[in-house]
Amino acid sequence: xxxxxxxxxxxxxxxxxxxAARFGDRFxxxxxxxxxxxxxxxxYPTMPPQGVVFAESTEDVAGVAALCNAHRVPLIAYGAxxxxxxxxxxxxxxIVVDLSRMNRILSVHSEDLTVTVQAGVTRKQLNxxxxxxxxxxxIDPGADASLGGMCATRASGTNAVRYGTMRENVLxxxxxxxxxxxxxxxxxxxxxxxxxxxxxxxxxxxxTLGIITEATVRLYPQPEAVSAAVCHFPxxxxxxxxxxxxxxxxxxxxxxxxxxANGVKAVNNYSKLALRxxxxxxxxxxxxxxxxxxxxALVQEIASSHGGEDFEWAERPEDRTRLWSARHTxxxxxxxxxxxxxxxxxxxxxxxxxxxxxxxxxxxxxxxASFPSLIVGHVGDGNFHVQMLLDxxxxxxxxxxxxxxxxxxxxxxxxxxxxxxxxxxxxxKMQFMHAEHGDExxxxxxxxxxxxxxxxxxxxxxIVSWLA
Amino acid sequence: xxxxxxxxxxxxxxxxxxxAARFGDRFxxxxxxxxxxxxxxxxYPTMPPQGVVFAESTEDVAGVAALCNAHRVPLIAYGAxxxxxxxxxxxxxxIVVDLSRMNRILSVHSEDLTVTVQAGVTRKQLNxxxxxxxxxxxIDPGADASLGGMCATRASGTNAVRYGTMRENVLxxxxxxxxxxxxxxxxxxxxxxxxxxxxxxxxxxxxTLGIITEATVRLYPQPEAVSAAVCHFPxxxxxxxxxxxxxxxxxxxxxxxxxxANGVKAVNNYSKLALRxxxxxxxxxxxxxxxxxxxxALVQEIASSHGGEDFEWAERPEDRTRLWSARHTxxxxxxxxxxxxxxxxxxxxxxxxxxxxxxxxxxxxxxxASFPSLIVGHVGDGNFHVQMLLDxxxxxxxxxxxxxxxxxxxxxxxxxxxxxxxxxxxxxKMQFMHAEHGDExxxxxxxxxxxxxxxxxxxxxxIVSWLA
Numbered sequence: 051x052x053x054x055x056x057x058x059x060x061x062x063x064x065x066x067x068x069x070a071a072r073f074g075d076r077f078x079x080x081x082x083x084x085x086x087x088x089x090x091x092x093x094y095p096t097m098p099p100q101g102v103v104f105a106e107s108t109e110d111v112a113g114v115a116a117l118c119n120a121h122r123v124p125l126i127a128y129g130a131x132x133x134x135x136x137x138x139x140x141x142x143x144x145i146v147v148d149l150s151r152m153n154r155i156l157s158v159h160s161e162d163l164t165v166t167v168q169a170g171v172t173r174k175q176l177n178x179x180x181x182x183x184x185x186x187x188x189i190d191p192g193a194d195a196s197l198g199g200m201c202a203t204r205a206s207g208t209n210a211v212r213y214g215t216m217r218e219n220v221l222x223x224x225x226x227x228x229x230x231x232x233x234x235x236x237x238x239x240x241x242x243x244x245x246x247x248x249x250x251x252x253x254x255x256x257x258t259l260g261i262i263t264e265a266t267v268r269l270y271p272q273p274e275a276v277s278a279a280v281c282h283f284p285x286x287x288x289x290x291x292x293x294x295x296x297x298x299x300x301x302x303x304x305x306x307x308x309x310x311a312n313g314v315k316a317v318n319n320y321s322k323l324a325l326r327x328x329x330x331x332x333x334x335x336x337x338x339x340x341x342x343x344x345x346x347a348l349v350q351e352i353a354s355s356h357g358g359e360d361f362e363w364a365e366r367p368e369d370r371t372r373l374w375s376a377r378h379t380x381x382x383x384x385x386x387x388x389x390x391x392x393x394x395x396x397x398x399x400x401x402x403x404x405x406x407x408x409x410x411x412x413x414x415x416x417x418x419a420s421f422p423s424l425i426v427g428h429v430g431d432g433n434f435h436v437q438m439l440l441d442x443x444x445x446x447x448x449x450x451x452x453x454x455x456x457x458x459x460x461x462x463x464x465x466x467x468x469x470x471x472x473x474x475x476x477x478x479k480m481q482f483m484h485a486e487h488g489d490e491x492x493x494x495x496x497x498x499x500x501x502x503x504x505x506x507x508x509x510x511x512x513i514v515s516w517l518a
Numbered sequence: 519x520x521x522x523x524x525x526x527x528x529x530x531x532x533x534x535x536x537x538a539a540r541f542g543d544r545f546x547x548x549x550x551x552x553x554x555x556x557x558x559x560x561x562y563p564t565m566p567p568q569g570v571v572f573a574e575s576t577e578d579v580a581g582v583a584a585l586c587n588a589h590r591v592p593l594i595a596y597g598a599x600x601x602x603x604x605x606x607x608x609x610x611x612x613i614v615v616d617l618s619r620m621n622r623i624l625s626v627h628s629e630d631l632t633v634t635v636q637a638g639v640t641r642k643q644l645n646x647x648x649x650x651x652x653x654x655x656x657i658d659p660g661a662d663a664s665l666g667g668m669c670a671t672r673a674s675g676t677n678a679v680r681y682g683t684m685r686e687n688v689l690x691x692x693x694x695x696x697x698x699x700x701x702x703x704x705x706x707x708x709x710x711x712x713x714x715x716x717x718x719x720x721x722x723x724x725x726t727l728g729i730i731t732e733a734t735v736r737l738y739p740q741p742e743a744v745s746a747a748v749c750h751f752p753x754x755x756x757x758x759x760x761x762x763x764x765x766x767x768x769x770x771x772x773x774x775x776x777x778x779a780n781g782v783k784a785v786n787n788y789s790k791l792a793l794r795x796x797x798x799x800x801x802x803x804x805x806x807x808x809x810x811x812x813x814x815a816l817v818q819e820i821a822s823s824h825g826g827e828d829f830e831w832a833e834r835p836e837d838r839t840r841l842w843s844a845r846h847t848x849x850x851x852x853x854x855x856x857x858x859x860x861x862x863x864x865x866x867x868x869x870x871x872x873x874x875x876x877x878x879x880x881x882x883x884x885x886x887a888s889f890p891s892l893i894v895g896h897v898g899d900g901n902f903h904v905q906m907l908l909d910x911x912x913x914x915x916x917x918x919x920x921x922x923x924x925x926x927x928x929x930x931x932x933x934x935x936x937x938x939x940x941x942x943x944x945x946x947k948m949q950f951m952h953a954e955h956g957d958e959x960x961x962x963x964x965x966x967x968x969x970x971x972x973x974x975x976x977x978x979x980x981i982v983s984w985l986a
Contacts (some may be wrong), residue, residue, distance in 0.1 A: 062780075101665075135665055143896070159869065159871065160766075161762065161766060161870070161871040162869040162871045163765070163766065163872055164869070188537060195707075203711055204709075204710075204711040205711075206709055214686070215709050217715065217718070218682070218686050223982070227958070227962070231958045232958060233956070233958045233959050233962055234956060234958075234959060236936070237871045237931070237934050237935055237936050237954065238897075238900075238934040238935075239867040239869060239900055239901075239934070239935045239936045240867065240870070240899045240900055240937065241672075241674055241678060241683050241685070241899055241901065241936075241939055241941070242672075242867060242936035242939060243671055243672040243673075243722055243865075243936075243938045243940050243941060243942045244721065244936045244937050244938050244943060244947065244951070244954055244955070244965055244981065245722070245905070245943055245951060245954075245955065245981050246720065246727075246962075246966055246981070247672070247685065247715075247718045247721065247722050248632045248717045248723065248955075248959060248962055250718030250719070251714065251715065251718070251719060251966075253715065254711055254713070254714065254715050256713055259714075259904075260820060270768060271766065271767060273767035273768075279813045294629065297631070298629060298631065300738060301738060302770075324980070338812060340808060340809075340812055341808075341809055341812065344806060344808060344809065350655070353551065366808070368824065370523055397709065398596075399707040399710060400707055401630040401632070401707060401708075402629070402708070403627065403629040403630045425872065425936065427578065431707075431708045431709055432707055432708055433708075433709065433984075435709075445606065446899055462707075466705050466706040466707070467705055467706075467707045468704070468705050468707045468710035468711075469712050470710065470711045470712050471707065471709055471710060471711065472556065472711050472765070474710070474711045475712060475713055478714065481712060482712075483712070486705065486712055486713075487702070487713065487716075487889070488701070488711070489696070489698060489704060490699045490701045490702075491701050491702060491703065491716060493699070494701055494716055494970065495713055495714045495716070496713075496968060497969045497970060498714055498719075498864045498966070498970075500966045501966060501968065501969030501970065502962065502965060502966075508714055510839055512694035513713050513714070514713065
């Protein structure tokens with residue numbers, strides 16, 4: 051991955067002229083702008099597009115699409131740039147359409163618990179702007195991602211164990227097709243059986259089938275009571291066993307996050323905390339005051355029976371914020387463990403009964419590695435991440451990390467799991483698509499791509515290869 | 519709809535011979551068998567296939583598919599026959615593959631809260647067979663539908679307000695393509711971002727893109743405590759207003775069903791009950807003992823503030839069963855209101871803030887109609903059904919019912935709702951697909967159909983027309 055090179059297609063001068071004519075100074079080919087739009091949080095080298103359009107409306111996006119399609123020029127959507135697997139890198143060059151100026155909340159229907167936003171709205175912005183309604187949008191991937199990007203990668207994060215992923219929380223989308231048509235995937239009803247599920251077709255398609263420009267998502271009442279707790283365990287195994295029991299009993303926990311000892315060490319350093327440096331679980335409970343108390347008591351009992359101790363409660367919002375921002379900055383905290391490093395992450399998800407085994411075997415691999423690493427996980431879903439901290443100059447470390455990534459993914463697949471729980475396929479997981487979906491599944495995906503993007507202009511070279 | 523005629527394609531003798539050779543007496547062309555497989559619960563006339571294969575395995579289905587595809591013969595999947603909108607009627611003739619013998623539960627993973635079943639397993643059978651695990655499968659469309667059929671129509675029902683629909687509860691599917699390939703749509707992990715969401719592509723596709731032969735679905739712990747209650751309201755409006763407030767407050771009710779006065783009258787007669795014949799809500803609460811008590815108290819308070827009275831609790835399982843079976847038999851109870859009638863149902867779903875208006879305006883239409891009718895609804899989702907009881911000999915009543923159906927659907931669409939919340943498109947809702955999805959949305963659906971069923975053999979003439 052370290053030395054992957056982009057192979058740009060030819061960008062016809064007529065296309066450039068048409069973009070400049072239509073978008074004026076909202077179209078840029080400057081090196082700085084193109085490079086900024088050609089790198090994400092992955093360790094892939096920068097792969098810049100040949101031009102960037104700053105869109106301000108769905109019609110702008112439709113205009114760019116029609117032009118690119120006519121000229122067979124790649125077109126890639128860009129939201130907040132926070133993806134982790136090379137998801138939007140311009141491996142075949144082309145035009146990036148930057149949606150960050152499409153940052154308006156279009157309508158809040160608080161009585162229906164829905165909100166419609168432009169794709170560039172970020173999740174923090176959304177929650178800030180709707181705070182007064184008494185509602186909130188729960189999906190929380192850590193980064194302040196854009197809603198469009200979160201739809202496109204089928205994001206989830208810490209709250210998914212209770213509130214689901216983007217898959218469950220998007221009611222409808224506005225999507226621009228490569229020909230520049232505008233599709234509204236569904237109405238605002240909570241459920242429908244009216245034909246093919248176009249919403250779910252585009253959710254998780256990473257900009258390869260259409261460009262998401264607006265989304266209507268579900269909101270939830272802010273819980274009457276919230277409480278959080280940290281609990282330490284003698285081993286990762288014990289912590290995971292506790293989580294499995296909590297899930298099996300149907301306790302409606304809002305969040306449950308695992309950090310291994312290395313992860314705790316990293317956040318202690320980075321966030322100036324003094325957590326005991328052993329595996330821990332970070333819980334959050336949402337509900338009525340009585341309900342939260344009941345959940346918490348049950349979880350504490352389960353945790354204790356698995357060796358959990360030093361239960362530390364955070365009832366005050368500022369204490370909760372401190373704990374959860376420590377968790378949210380774990381990625382950056384990890385980077386600080388080895389100054390100057392680049393992180394390679396992986397993100398598998400397995401049936402929860404296999405999670406303890408999967409993490410234990412992964413840990414055996416990691417302790418033998420020649421670089422530091424840490425494990426964090428949304429363990430209520432069976433999802434965990436490994437962050438490997440690599441010397442950016444060392445080819446051998448990258449190779450070793452890739453070999454480890456292979457072993458981790460193959461192990462997850464052997465346990466009936468998936469190669470990515472929430473980061474998406476991007477460039478990094480394409481190599482596992484046949485192993486995960488079989489030739490038949492990949493053939494169906496390819497047929498979908500050919501049907502909906504017949505000129506292969508939308509984020510080409512991602513998810514599945516164009517040719518069999 | 520009353521006088522719609524099937525136009526069978528030619529069935530080549532070579533295809534018949536090949537089916538007979540492969541399936542022996544599991545292939546039938548008898549009139550009785552074909553007619554049985556050519557009618558559902560809709561008022562459409564019987565449209566029999568030209569032959570029926572009783573499949574016992576995914577490989578059987580793949581074999582039928584490959585044969586039908588080679589001969590360009592229509593192929594239609596049949597589960598329990600309980601659909602309501604003509605969903606599987608053989609409008610172009612062809613072969614039905616009956617999946618009811620594929621009724622094995624393949625694996626229960628109780629520690630993961632998942633079960634894998636063959637498509638012919640019915641929901642009651644499933645819950646009977648897994649009772650000892652302490653888990654249950656919540657989706658409950660009323661009829662004892664097959665799991666394959668429930669996947670194919672994206673079914674939901676009374677529990678969806680708490681547990682979601684089939685969309686949210688299917689983890690993966692085994693699907694046979696028209697060419698006879700076998701696709702596994704996903705792994706058993708709770709979430710994944712590994713490419714296009716093939717599971718959701720087939721859920722709700724009504725057998726037009728592939729034939730579902732196995733499904734892995736989510737299970738839930740049987741709640742520690744369950745309680746149910748009936749509450750009467752002065753008007754449908756008041757009842758709906760109470761539901762809206764309950765939803766907006768985020769009370770995690772498991773079920774909330776509306777019946778209008780006609781509906782109550784029908785179930786009183788049919789189920790020998792003595793419920794007051796006014797609009798009522800039927801609630802069910804799931805949770806811990808304390809949680810259920812808390813929810814119930816809050817809901818009672820909200821209901822009272824909207825004129826709800828005569829709260830009647832059913833704590834004992836036998837009392838709950840009596841109430842809920844009354845609700846579940848409402849369809850048959852309705853039929854008894856007018857002996858010898860046929861029912862035409864419709865099934866719209868709107869954002870919940872529009873529900874009271876939508877039902878009130880619908881009711882104004884219904885009181886003017888020349889036939890009896892009743893309204894029942896899964897009002898927590900904004901979904902309701904109108905059952906119109908028609909004289910099967912009266913062309914004018916069918917025409918009047920169709921005109922009413924049009925008005926109801928157009929009203930729902932104007933309120934940003936959908937033409938079908940859970941019954942599927944079948945034959946009856948195809949006429950509304952352009953109005954609901956726009957030409958662009960229908961074009962995407964047609965492109966999907968062309969890509970995945972290029973010879974148009976799978977349940978042809980459904981969802982969207984083959985030609986634009």
